[in-house]
Amino acid sequence: xxxxxxxxxxxxxxxxxxxxxxxxxxxxxxxxxxxxxxxxxxxxxxxxxxxxxxxxxxxxxxxxxxxxxxxxxxxxxxxxxxxxxxxxxxxxxxxxxxxxxxxxxxxxxxxxxxxxxxxxxxxxxxx
Amino acid sequence: xxxxxxxxxxxxxxxxxxxxxxxxxxxxxxxxxxxxxxxxxxxxxxxxxxxxxxxxxxxxxxxxxxxxxxxxxxxxxxxxxxxxxxxxxxxxxxxxxxxxxxxxxxxxxxxxxxxxxxxxxxxxxxxxxxxxxxxxxxxxxxxxxxxxxxxxxxxxxxxxxxxxxxxxxxxxxxxxxxxxxxxxxxxxxxxxxxxxxxxxxxxxxxxxxxxxxxxxxxxxxxxxxxxxxxxxxxxxxxxxxxxxxxxxxxxxxxxxxxxxxxxxxxxxxxxxxxxxxxxxxxxxxxxxxxxxxxxxxxxxxxxxxxxxxxxxxxxxxxxxxxxxxxxxxxxxxxxxxxxxxxxxxxxxxxxxxxxxxxxxxxxxxxxxxxxxxxxxxxxxxxxxxxxxxxxxxxxxxxxxxxxxxxxxxxxxxxxxxxxxxxxxxxxxxxxxxxxxxxxxxxxxxxxxxxxxxxxxxxxxxxxxxxxxxxxxxxxxxxxxxxxxxxxxxx
Numbered sequence: 001x002x003x004x005x006x007x008x009x010x011x012x013x014x015x016x017x018x019x020x021x022x023x024x025x026x027x028x029x030x031x032x033x034x035x036x037x038x039x040x041x042x043x044x045x046x047x048x049x050x051x052x053x054x055x056x057x058x059x060x061x062x063x064x065x066x067x068x069x070x071x072x073x074x075x076x077x078x079x080x081x082x083x084x085x086x087x088x089x090x091x092x093x094x095x096x097x098x099x100x101x102x103x104x105x106x107x108x109x110x111x112x113x114x115x116x117x118x119x120x121x122x123x124x125x126x127x
Numbered sequence: 128x129x130x131x132x133x134x135x136x137x138x139x140x141x142x143x144x145x146x147x148x149x150x151x152x153x154x155x156x157x158x159x160x161x162x163x164x165x166x167x168x169x170x171x172x173x174x175x176x177x178x179x180x181x182x183x184x185x186x187x188x189x190x191x192x193x194x195x196x197x198x199x200x201x202x203x204x205x206x207x208x209x210x211x212x213x214x215x216x217x218x219x220x221x222x223x224x225x226x227x228x229x230x231x232x233x234x235x236x237x238x239x240x241x242x243x244x245x246x247x248x249x250x251x252x253x254x255x256x257x258x259x260x261x262x263x264x265x266x267x268x269x270x271x272x273x274x275x276x277x278x279x280x281x282x283x284x285x286x287x288x289x290x291x292x293x294x295x296x297x298x299x300x301x302x303x304x305x306x307x308x309x310x311x312x313x314x315x316x317x318x319x320x321x322x323x324x325x326x327x328x329x330x331x332x333x334x335x336x337x338x339x340x341x342x343x344x345x346x347x348x349x350x351x352x353x354x355x356x357x358x359x360x361x362x363x364x365x366x367x368x369x370x371x372x373x374x375x376x377x378x379x380x381x382x383x384x385x386x387x388x389x390x391x392x393x394x395x396x397x398x399x400x401x402x403x404x405x406x407x408x409x410x411x412x413x414x415x416x417x418x419x420x421x422x423x424x425x426x427x428x429x430x431x432x433x434x435x436x437x438x439x440x441x442x443x444x445x446x447x448x449x450x451x452x453x454x455x456x457x458x459x460x461x462x463x464x465x466x467x468x469x470x471x472x473x474x475x476x477x478x479x480x481x482x483x484x485x486x487x488x489x490x491x492x493x494x495x496x497x498x499x500x501x502x503x504x505x506x507x508x509x510x511x512x513x514x515x516x517x518x519x520x521x522x523x524x525x526x527x528x529x530x531x532x533x534x535x536x537x538x539x540x541x542x543x544x545x546x547x548x549x550x551x552x553x554x555x556x557x558x559x560x561x562x563x564x565x566x567x568x569x570x571x572x573x574x575x576x577x578x579x580x581x582x583x584x585x586x587x588x589x590x591x592x593x594x595x596x597x598x599x600x601x602x603x604x605x606x607x608x609x610x611x612x613x614x615x616x617x
Contacts, residue, residue: 079175079374079386079455083301085439086309086451095439099456117302119177119376119384121228 001048002031002068002109003055007040011062017044020057026050031109043068043110071105071125072114078122084114129396134168135476145392145470147463148172148318148404155405164401169470169477170393172320172404173337173462176313176454177376177384179299180279180350181219183235183365186271187246189213194258199248200224201234208248212256216276219375220382230383232375235275238267239339239370273365275338279349281389283321283357284413287312287436287450289428289443292419297380301453303418307428307443310415313453316408316433318463320391321357323404329393331480336361337390337466340369342475345391345484353490361389372462388458390466394477408434415441421580423492501581502574504611505595505604510535513542513562517553520545520561531592531605534565539601541594543567571596574603581606 007016012035021028029045046054051067058065072092080101084093090109096102115123137143144167146154151170155163189212196208199215203225206215221231237244243264252259267273289310290296290303297303301311316322324330334345343363352358372388395401411433416425431441437456440447469475511520511532520532524547534543543565553564572581572593581593585608592607 077374079376080457081176081386081455082452083311084451086311086449087302087304091449095452095456099460116379119301119378120374120386121377 001046001051003044003046003051003058004066004068005040005042005044005058006064006066007035007042008062008064009038012036012038012040014061016058016061016063017042019061020054023057024050024053026054028054032111068110071108071110072103072123073105073126074103074122075124076122077120078118079120081119083117083119084123087113087117089113129164129168129394131394131396131477131479134394137168138470138473138476141471141473143168143470145169145171145467147460147467148323148393149460149463151401151404152317152407155401160398160402160405163405164395164398167395167401169467170323170395170404171337171390171463171466171470172318172323172393173388173390173459173466174281174315174319174454175372175386175388175456175458175462176282176315177299177378178277178280178387179220179382179384181235181275181277181385181387182231183217183238184272184274184276185215185217187213187215187265188269188271190258190261190263192258193256194248194250194261195253195256196248197251199246201246202226202229202237202244203247204229204231204234206231219385222383228377228379228383230375230377232377232383232385235365235385236370236373236375238270238273238365239368239373241266241268267366274362275343275365275368276346276360276362277349277387278360279351279358280361280387281320281349281359281391282314283319283325283355284316284411284433285313285356286413287415287431288418289415289448290419291417291428296418297378298418299378299381299384300418301378301451302380307446307448310436310441310443310448310450311453312413312433312436312450314413314433315454315456315459316411316437317406318456318459320389320393321354321359322406322411324391324393324400325355325357325403325406327357327480327484327486328400329396329480330359330391331484332482333478333480334391335476335478336363336392337388337462337469337475338363338368339373339388340371340465341365341367344478345480348484348488351490352485352488354486354488356490357484359389359484372458372465386455386458388462390462392466392470392475392477408432408437415443421583422576499578500574501572501576501578501595501606504578504581504606504614505574506607506610508533508594508602508605510539510602511545511561512536513560513565515561517550517558517560517564521550524550531594531607532561533569533594533602533605534561535602541569541571541596541600541602544569544592544594546592569594571600572606573597578606578611582611585611 349358
């Protein structure tokens, strides 16, 4: 499961992810981090069965937690050219048997690299 | 041996045998070219890719009082009006003057969708065309003619692209990731029209083709035609085109462009033509070129076949690099199938070319007045060592009247650069040696590079000098913005 962690000006300075990992013994995979001086947003991947516990711990330590459900989506502008295929760092896109671009949304890490390269502007994050 | 007339007769009767180029490969390898030529009458080929050299001739009809366009815009995309009064050419890559990520291609698409577009024009105000300006909205059906005429489409094959530099490049070949991060390629390989008739026996001037769902025609070889990198000049009526087979696009950092679906039927007149339609991706070679070098003659990284490119991965410098197509194989297949259906239904008859395309043509570079190179602008570099004292650097700058000192080692190899600004910094910081204040990531140029490249680097990085180095990073000299301004008189 993917979680979006929102840090405020106080929590952004604390090694909270490490604390949660040590406390739970669960490896936390950081997929994307956008950390500044006053706030931070980090997307992590955690095992589904530990999600309740981890979410509670983050909350206790003052971090806002949201489950990431919105993933990359496409509209019917897509012509299946495949330009996104080699851009995506986690290989979300691949050409299937029919040579159509197939999207494996579960691998999406929200980096939006594909959105910026798609020539027909077919890719977006639904709000 | 068959004739086009015999094939057309079969089309009219409904007894014609049409297969797609994809299907033909297996048929020929199973039956052999002789038998395949007896069985199959027509092979449909197809491509669906971004084709920049595309546009539409439009006649708007006359306003009252009439106007002769001096300049005109459709949805704020300027059209070419150096023609008769209300004729114009709408080019696909012309960007909108007001809207981002929008251009001629998008206007073409909106017209095909049946939407209205804003026409704004200014006139000369002549005795015969007194009107000086007009603003109105027009849709495709309001136009007298809207004829797509494309100077260069359907490239037989194309050079694949990669990027050796350490910057992301945004190109007409898509986004190229740094350090050979990916490869992109265009063209559909073994199903692409010209690869299936490389001798241009049936594809020529006057050949009827499928152009974005309409019947179009080849009107000549395209610009930059240079077999085996052949190209076609084509025309077709925009009013008959289908939105499904045309898609406006925008390449970030480059320009708008347009995806077009082009299909060409190849009449299987004899075994020789049957054999040429059996071509496979592994027989079609191209090169991967390096866009990291901003020159006309970009270095070839390696040779590659379309089979390798289509596999999704190629090897560069012993590393696996992911590959993206720029053409849609899915849509190209749709084009071939739709053309096949049209022929089977008797809606599309084949035509004999009235003139053959040139089998050989040289694609020359632009004739330029003079290309000035970095070497002409290079002055002697006053260099210094890493362990030199700041005072010595300052003294050297004053004595030699320079602002930049490339830092070199015993072999003259570039290690860094210090500027008079760095010296000022050193004083405030209390630094003792050059090492402590020098810039290590130095932007450099080669002596044979055009001066335009040096100028663009100076502007891009907002710096005032570039050490000139050789391939071993030995310092040969320096170019400064001061010297360039003086010599170019700007």
